[in-house]
Amino acid sequence: MTYDGPENADQARLLRLLRDDGPRSRVELGDAAGLTRARLVAELDRLIALRLVETAGPAASRGGRRSSLLRIAGGVRFAGITIGPREIDVAITDGELSVLARHREPVDVRLGPEPTIARTLELLGKIRANLGLGRLTGVGVGLPAPVAFREGAPISPPALPGWHGYGVRDAVAAELGCPVLVDNDANAMALGEQHAGTGRAFDDFLYVKLGTAIGCGLVLGGTLHRGATSGAGGIAHLRLDEEGPTCACGETGCLEAYSSDEALVREALAAVDAGRSAALAVGLAETGALTVADVGRAAVVGDAAAQALVREAARRLGRVLVGLVNFVNPGIVIIGGAPVGLGPTMLAEIRSVVYRRSPPLATGSLPIVLSDLGDTAGVVGAARLVSDGVYAAP
Ligand SMILES: [Zn+2]
DSSP states (O other), X not given: OOOOOOSSHHHHHHHHHHHHHOSEEHHHHHHHHTOOHHHHHHHHHHHHHTTSEEEEEEOOOOSSSOOEEEEEOTTXXXXXXXXXXXXXXXXXXXXXXXXXXXXXXXXXXXXXXXXXXXXXXXXXXXXXXXXXXXXXXXXXXXXXXXXXTTTTEEOSOTTSTTOTTOOHHHHXXXXXXXXXXXXXXXXXXXXXXXXXXXXXXXXXXXXXXXXXXXXXXXXETTEEOOOTTSOTTOOXXXXXOTTSOBOTTSOXXXXXXXXXXXXHHHHHHHHHHTTOOHHHHHHHHHHSSOOHHHHHXXXXXXXXXXXXXXXXXXXXXXXXXXXXXXXXXXXXXXXXXXXXXXXXHHHHHHHHHXXXXXXXXXXXXXXXXXXXXXXXXXXXXXXXXXXXXXXXXX
């Protein structure tokens, strides 16, 4: 396979600087990369010859000779993809990971990996055709599942029944003929936050992803931490109570069985059954079913039962976070994927639990915030994932 990547570690560092900080003058690049003038010129010449970097017009003059800006070449194009549990989300980015085009559509991942991936590639093909794109530089994929990173395959994923061990990376790479990397979606979103969100300002942070499949990405010392078998951050099935509700994984009392979207809907139905919520009962009567969006609407209009069940779900997550925050000592905790309308309520409850139950050293100045990237964190992070792979020393 041809490989559009750097030839050595200095070139890799220059590419990452241009990806993360945008166009730079030669002087700025040399300072940031810590390279001598001669080495810098030689490596940039190679990167330009490899069509990875190009000149981008004149830099602001510092007096004397005007120098030109350098940037990632216009031909560099990444795809960032997230699949499931309910939606395929496909984006094409430039070399600085700005989204150029994006398409989302509903998906039923229970049909299995082959039709889902075939449809994903079809969408990607349409976007590429619209943009007139040839070959992609790399493709990153986020899945709502534990992913064996080296193999690029989901492992026993409750949210993706029938996908266990399926080689997603190899299937996509065989079709596209470019580097492909696959990771857990919370990891991808953490990388998105690191690139373009609040996480940009922090070397150590936790990104907690709510939704159907709960997950946590850990960035430690500026690097995503996957652990020995790429299982780090798997908080979904930490058991909070042996007598608790049944979880999608088959066990009982997992965090996900208390705090996922499905758990909120289950509790909402119980509230209707018990006659505790007029707003939720109306929602159920209208459509014959309740969704997490109904729970959000009921909570926003002040329905006490809806608010109570949302706070309880957040409290459970807060208790898990107390342990994580004390163990990892992050600079910030970023929470994404909260159902529409519920973010502020959940955040308030999570903060209250974490601040009340943690010693001041770990949480004295710890911000806990909602993601400001929203739903672009996944695709930007998936693009970042594969760009980290492409912009690595061989
Ligand atoms: Zn579980």
